[in-house]
Amino acid sequence: MVVDGLDETDGVDRLFHALADATRRDILRRCGRGELSVSRLAAAYPMSFAAVQKHVTVLERAGLVGKERRGREQLVRTDPDALARARRALDELESAWRARVDRMSGLLTEAAGPGTPAKGPDR
């Protein structure tokens, strides 16, 4: 690992990793308002309470949900900005990718020039 270092890599890792599980995506869908407690959530899935708890923790560390205590229960709410952050990560990816395409097209177009267009490895 540790290839990037430029963007907030770990955060993006956690974001996409959290999204890469159907149960966790379903939790996100359900928790628009902070109305669902962890145990209420857990009742909806064919797995133990502890397992759902872990999924919520993963979502929480990815910044996709927050928890708010109400009495003895813990209400889960998905962060409205979180998906926007994921979208931004995709945008960044796409724009970097597109820029590279353009740059390469440009290089190919003016390919005649001898002037070492190199020096543009990564980044």
Place this chain on the structure above:
Amino acid sequence: MVVDGLDETDGVDRLFHALADATRRDILRRCGRGELSVSRLAAAYPMSFAAVQKHVTVLERAGLVGKERRGREQLVRTDPDALARARRALDELESAWRARVDRMSGLLTEAAGPGTPAKGPDR
């Protein structure tokens, strides 16, 4: 696992999982055009050729890149539509989530007839 069944779960899983690694995201950034062979790519990372090969395989099974053989080398190109698919998955997630929020807000609104102006939405 197997909670959804409604959307094309496995594909989305593979998509986000593929995106949840900095090296793989970097490969995506680089491979806008099909100009980079696997070994060329591998030279850019502090890991073995086989490791990079595996990353490319993960990206390929997620539909994020395609490979095209040219002579003895295999050129990698990111699929322009792939990120769009990821974006759509996010959209689906957000819309489902938002629908749920609206539905709940609706219920709350018509439940709070007389008093209880409370329900003070934080923030």
Place this chain on the structure above:
DNA sequence: TCCATCTACAACCATTTGGTTGTACGTTAA
């Protein structure tokens, strides 16, 4: 032809994941 290169893939290993059960603790209701 022979050799270097590029790729594919198997075998192996350490760590992480996703699940389980069990225990402990705070809070609410009887």
Place this chain on the structure above:
DNA sequence: TTAACGTACAACCAAATGGTTGTAGATGGA
């Protein structure tokens, strides 16, 4: 106070991940 509920967390386990090395098959160039 006591019992039930909701949560937190540790310990454990099987399977998947991310990495390694090694071997073998194609391809291209000398």
